[in-house]
Amino acid sequence: MYPEEYERFVRRFNQGEYHQAYEALLELWQRQTTQRFYKGLIQVAGAYRHWEDGNLFGAASLFYSAARMLREFAPRYQGMAIDALLPQLEACLHQVLFKEAHRPAQVELPVIRLVVEGLTEGEGQAIR
Secondary structure, eight states: OOOHHHHHHHHHHHTTOHHHHHHHHHHHHHHOTTOHHHHHHHHHHHHHHHHHHTOHHHHHHHHHHHHHHHHTTOSEETTEEHHHHHHHHHHHHHHHHHHHHTTTOOOOOOOOOOOBTTTSTTSSOOOO
16 A cells, blocks of 8 residues: 555654664665655654664754655655654654753653554554
8 A cells, every 4th residue: 555665664663662663664765766755754764863873953854854854745745644753753853852951861752653644553552
């Protein structure tokens, strides 16, 4: 139904395997570099990778950029509920900026769950 790499990205991302998700979609994006949708999703995974590495500037930059890029695909694109994803990206960005301003505060980053029609139904609780 969807490109294999996209499906692999969504599954890996929803399992919290951000590096593997990033790698899965990178191959597809490199074949279709004009596809801003894939680039935006890669940036979301990259933002989580930066967060995990303690690079708050990188995480904030990518969350912001991904939200700007993915906004043009709302409300839904390739089965993904973009209108549900955008507020989650903004919440993540706010948490990153809060942690940056209040170091060394313990701040949890919200977990984003990607919702894709025909792919993620029945996998835990989905935001629709």
